[in-house]
Amino acid sequence: xxxxxRDFLRPAADEVIRLENVRRHYVVGDETVxxxxxxxxxxxxxxxxSIMGSSGSGxxxxxxxxxxxxxxxxxxxxxxxxxxxxxxxNALSDHRxxxxxxxxxxxxxxxxxxxxxxxxxxxxxxxxxxxxxKGKAEALAAKVGMEHRLRHLPSELSGGQRQRVAVARALxxxxxxxLADEPTGxxxxxxxxQIMDLFQELSEQGKTVILVTHEPDIAAYAKASxxxxxxxxLTATEDAK
Amino acid sequence: MKQFLYLWPFVKLGxxxxxxHKTRSFLTMLGVVFGVGSVIAMLAVGEGASQQALDSIKRLxxxxxxxxxxxxxxEEGGSTGSQRGTLAVYGLLYEDxxxxxxxxxxxxMTVPARMTRRIARLGERxxxxxxxxxxxxxxxxxxxxxxxxxxxxxxxxxxxxNVCVLTEHGVRxxxxxxxxxxxxxxxxxxxxxxxxxxxxxxxxxVRAPDSEADAYIPITTGTRLFGEASIRYSAGGMEGEKVExxxxxxxxxxxxxxxxxxxxxxxxxxxxxxxSDYRIDVPLTLLREAERTKRTYNIVLGTIxxxxxxxxxxxxxxxxxxxxxxxxxxxxxxxAIGARRSRIVVQFLINTCVLSIxxxxxxxxxxxxxxxxxxxxxxxxxxxxxxxxxxxxxxxxAIGILFGLYPAMRAASxxxxxxxxxx
Numbered sequence: 039x040x041x042x043x044r045d046f047l048r049p050a051a052d053e054v055i056r057l058e059n060v061r062r063h064y065v066v067g068d069e070t071v072x073x074x075x076x077x078x079x080x081x082x083x084x085x086x087x088s089i090m091g092s093s094g095s096g097x098x099x100x101x102x103x104x105x106x107x108x109x110x111x112x113x114x115x116x117x118x119x120x121x122x123x124x125x126x127x128n129a130l131s132d133h134r135x136x137x138x139x140x141x142x143x144x145x146x147x148x149x150x151x152x153x154x155x156x157x158x159x160x161x162x163x164x165x166x167x168x169x170x171x172k173g174k175a176e177a178l179a180a181k182v183g184m185e186h187r188l189r190h191l192p193s194e195l196s197g198g199q200r201q202r203v204a205v206a207r208a209l210x211x212x213x214x215x216x217l218a219d220e221p222t223g224x225x226x227x228x229x230x231x232q233i234m235d236l237f238q239e240l241s242e243q244g245k246t247v248i249l250v251t252h253e254p255d256i257a258a259y260a261k262a263s264x265x266x267x268x269x270x271x272l273t274a275t276e277d278a279k
Numbered sequence: 280m281k282q283f284l285y286l287w288p289f290v291k292l293g294x295x296x297x298x299x300h301k302t303r304s305f306l307t308m309l310g311v312v313f314g315v316g317s318v319i320a321m322l323a324v325g326e327g328a329s330q331q332a333l334d335s336i337k338r339l340x341x342x343x344x345x346x347x348x349x350x351x352x353x354e355e356g357g358s359t360g361s362q363r364g365t366l367a368v369y370g371l372l373y374e375d376x377x378x379x380x381x382x383x384x385x386x387x388m389t390v391p392a393r394m395t396r397r398i399a400r401l402g403e404r405x406x407x408x409x410x411x412x413x414x415x416x417x418x419x420x421x422x423x424x425x426x427x428x429x430x431x432x433x434x435x436x437x438x439x440x441n442v443c444v445l446t447e448h449g450v451r452x453x454x455x456x457x458x459x460x461x462x463x464x465x466x467x468x469x470x471x472x473x474x475x476x477x478x479x480x481x482x483x484x485v486r487a488p489d490s491e492a493d494a495y496i497p498i499t500t501g502t503r504l505f506g507e508a509s510i511r512y513s514a515g516g517m518e519g520e521k522v523e524x525x526x527x528x529x530x531x532x533x534x535x536x537x538x539x540x541x542x543x544x545x546x547x548x549x550x551x552x553x554x555s556d557y558r559i560d561v562p563l564t565l566l567r568e569a570e571r572t573k574r575t576y577n578i579v580l581g582t583i584x585x586x587x588x589x590x591x592x593x594x595x596x597x598x599x600x601x602x603x604x605x606x607x608x609x610x611x612x613x614x615a616i617g618a619r620r621s622r623i624v625v626q627f628l629i630n631t632c633v634l635s636i637x638x639x640x641x642x643x644x645x646x647x648x649x650x651x652x653x654x655x656x657x658x659x660x661x662x663x664x665x666x667x668x669x670x671x672x673x674x675x676x677a678i679g680i681l682f683g684l685y686p687a688m689r690a691a692s693x694x695x696x697x698x699x700x701x702x
Binding site (some may be wrong): 102105107108127128131132133134135136138140142146147148149150151155158159160162163164168207211 | 287288292295296299608609611612613614615616617618619620621622695696699
């Protein structure tokens, strides 16, 4: 008998993320690459996690799946109450729009748009009016300390400033989870500290933050960590919060 | 309105993009500019020409039948020859007019006319005038607006009065600044009093019988003074023609009996003319033919214009494909942020439409401008019809959507993970 009701896997109310035996296999030629091979964990609302691992550990695949850019081959992934594994492309897009805020290693701002317009992009897709977008974008820019550069293009900003704008954009639709992929990878150490302080601040304000990194000193900012190796969890510390 | 507000940032983005690649955008737009411009210009020229044709045919009257004398081809039949010249006798006769009036059903009136060339003199001025010898009915059948004085009357015809009606054209050639009504002029061997001036018909691809006439005189006066033969002297001899009537205009009761009437006339004339020295023109048939020609013309023009727009559209598609490749990363970023595929499609479609509509607007200006220039330099009438503007503009928008769809779909189908990795 096949158990169709998988509600027993439904995450608890305070769990914003829950992975249950997630696998991601790629078929390359005759070979099956097991990028993730049965990963389970859950993350509580408002916690600050790091996901570590060297290259080839399945870290990027983990990021893509957590970021709803990819779907697990098997297993379930619950994000903010929705089962990502069962979603179609549109639902997945909407899920990213509402529940996730991405911060990328190389910032990924849209070069033709000004700081303000970049921050407005996610609000545009969610359908906010122009005046609402403007007000909110200015508030977010102020939050990351970029209110004096609203009319500038990304090319006119330093790396640290660009990453601040990227954080502001990630926060635009007030997502459940802030997902940062090597956020300091392209920054010098001083700026890195400033950006990490920003994440710290956001975490203290109650935002769920997940850092994906291979640098131990960056991972150290997080309150809890998962270390991946060969597609499985090597070690996981308990959530200290 | 809300939808518009959602779209506006993308329109703005499209405009910025066009502005950033000014040269590229300009060259891309040129295809649509010329396509749209040529559609409008060609339709305007075609419309101008066909309207002119239709106008002149309509002025001939759709309930009229024109029977004209034509010189029979080949042997100069029925000639009374001499060693020094020949006299060709052919064409319609008064009898023909009589027979048509008596036997063809549905005839309202018949108007005979003779077209000749005569030397006219006024003081020292002398020129060859084209004279129409006719009856007052002419002015009822072929309407000519009277500019001054009056037209020929039945009385003029009966008393064979030496009076003439000049056309505006004739006035300009002969009278110049002299006094007009009441002026006496000499036409060949007679002295005529100018009693009226009528407007000429100008231009046109289908000519009215009197489109180039200078003067009208009563046909009876013409017969009395000049007879029915016209003689032209040329080197080493003379050539003469005897034509009783150059033309009979038959006005029918109704448009519906015109075709039947023309067949009946044909039958009547066939019986009494051994040679085919006449021709029957039915303006109504000409009108139908002109309309058919116009349609063919429009189809040909439309096809040519369509092809040029197609080429323009392919140009746009090509550039948009390049743009999609160039903006792969941006697409990845937008998808990662949470843009649905449809949003990416819309964004690129707007971008294409900015190009094609931009080209369309410039093309419309070009299309309105070219006919003006043509008319200015060649006197060829052109008519820019409002529907052609809408048509051309609509087509350019349609082209934007049609040729933008493929690049847009391609943009939207990119895998966000791959797109983000793209450098």
